Amino acid sequence: MRWIMPDKTIPSMNFFRLxxxxxxxxxxxxxxxxxxxxRKPKRGYFPIKIRKISFSNELLVIGVILDKDPEELVYIKVTTSELLISCRVDTHENYLSRYAYFSLAQLMYYDTEYDFEDYYWPDFFDQKTGESKYLMINKSKDxxxxxxxxxxxxFYKPGKQLPVISQNPVPLRKAVPCIQxxxxxxxxxxxxxxxxDSNNEWYRTNHYPFLVPYTGILNKAKTEVRSFTIYVLNETQLPEIDLTDEQQKLVxxxxxxxxxxxVTSPAYKDDANRLAEKRQQNKINYNQLFELWQKALPLLSGRLYTHYSYTYGMRNVKGKPRRSSMIPCSFSIETPEICFLWKDKGDYYKLELRLRIAGKIYQMQYHYSTAFFAMLFCNPRRYALLNSIIDSELLSFFQKSHFQLLVLKKHYDGDFKNFVDQLRMIYVFISQ
Structure with a gap:
């Protein structure tokens, strides 16, 4: 197939807006x-073939072949709120050509929508060279x-939703003795x-992190759990041993x-009101769970037999725990404090999230994430319960980008500056 060089500039009036x-x-x-x-013909076979040719200066170039016609080029630019699309044939600000229409329709072949976020990079290109030092653009066949x-x-992109930060700082949790x-x-x-634990976005019986008792049998030396007997889901499943008052409270x-x-998941026929009700109830449960974790921590930290399990859904939290999925862990009694590192990198700023525990600064573990808890890079299986719901939501947001946010200086004013100003009112900014 012949290679067609895209036009370097396209007059703005030639873009149709969606x-x-x-x-x-x-x-x-x-x-x-x-x-x-x-519309695509309802009868007969109408072949459509598209290939993504290049992405330069914010312009995605797509080659489209309709039936036996020669390939034509379609040009797409993604803005904050609109898709701009043009074509070398017919398309202008008041008319969408069939090449432009079918290229978009083909992108939605497997779904009824298409997310153009991957091609939204405003101001990230050198206008002279058409290249970007910030991006990797890997091309396969089509x-x-x-x-x-x-x-x-x-990197922050204009229009990205940023967390809303409360104006009222939450007092640091008081230190209490742990169980010995x-x-x-x-x-x-x-x-x-x-x-x-489970990813509350993936599975039908998703759940937020919660604590579940189990019974087990120690090895002969009593140094580790040799076998796991059962998850304790009610009082009848408790072992026939004397429980301390602290154990009973924790159970x-x-x-x-x-x-x-x-987690209450959306159903296929849920209307907007029902979806809003489910989101609200999930939020209430999330907040109440965090309060229960706060109550549990003094009764949990310092215990000898604590494990972590990724359950893949509530339906699996029953019967005998799988030994291979029970990972030894511990719970810190200390309260982690979120702090931020602010750096000027020339043409952009860099905001890094750190944790301060007992006066020391730590980096975060970003490969795994468990709501309500901080996991340190140096000791990822020691769980530190966060100080507040706000901290938990902020940590979840930053974890997706390896606990850093970058912003071009030309994008700083406005939403991002307001976000940083809110952070400065609540959290400490450090120099290193």
Missing amino acids: PFTPNTRILTENTLNQYSEI NLHVSSKVRYKG EQPSKETHVILGFCLA EICFDMRKIAL
Whole structure:
């Protein structure tokens, strides 16, 4: 197939504009059809082939072949709220050509919408060379993959939703003594506690992190759990051993956690009101769970038999725990404080999130994330309960970009500056 060089400049009046779903870079099939009367023939075979040719100076160039016609070029530019599309044939500000229409329709072949976020990089290109020092653009046969280079991960793009920071700082949790648990002299049967975790976006029986008791049997030397017997989901499953008052209180907290840990997922026929109700109830449960974790921490930290398990859904938290999924862990009694490192990198600023524990600054573990907890890079299986819901939500936001945010100086004023100003009112900014 012949290589066609794209036009370097396209007059603005030659772009047809299509609105995105608010606060996204998603174009829906419904929106496309509202702006065009062109449709794919209902009868007969009408082949459409597209290939992504290049991405330069914010312009995505797509080659499209309709039936037996020669290939034509379609030009796409992604803005904050609109998709701008042009074509060498017919398309202008008041008309969408069939080449432009079918190129978009083909992008939505497997769905009723297409997310153009990967091609939204305003001001990230050198206008003279058409290249970007911040991006990796990998081309395969008919496709392009665009992403930020590893060192530039976390770049802010105008229109990105930033967390809302409360104006009222939450007092730091007071330090309390932790449990000093000792192995039983009379029996090898133990009552342990497992942090049950799951990604609450993926599975049908998603749940927020909660604590579940389990029974197990120690090895002969009583140095580790040899086998796990059962998850304790009610009082009838408790082992026939004497429980301390602290163990009994912790078990009751575990039962309360499990009642509200399940995430209510959207159903196919849910309307907007029902979806809003579910989101609100999930938020209430999330906040209540965090309060229960605060109550549980003094009764949990210092215990000998604590494990972590990624459950893949609430339906798996029953019966005998799988030994291979039970990972030893510990819970810190100390309260981590979020702080920020601010750097001027020339043409952009860099904001890094750090944790301060007992006066020392730590980097975060970003490969794994568990709501409510901080996981340190130096000791990822020692869980430190965060100080507030705001801290937890902020940590989840920053974890997606390896605990750093970058912003071009030309994008700093406005939403990003307001966000940083809010952070400065609540959190400490450090110099190193």
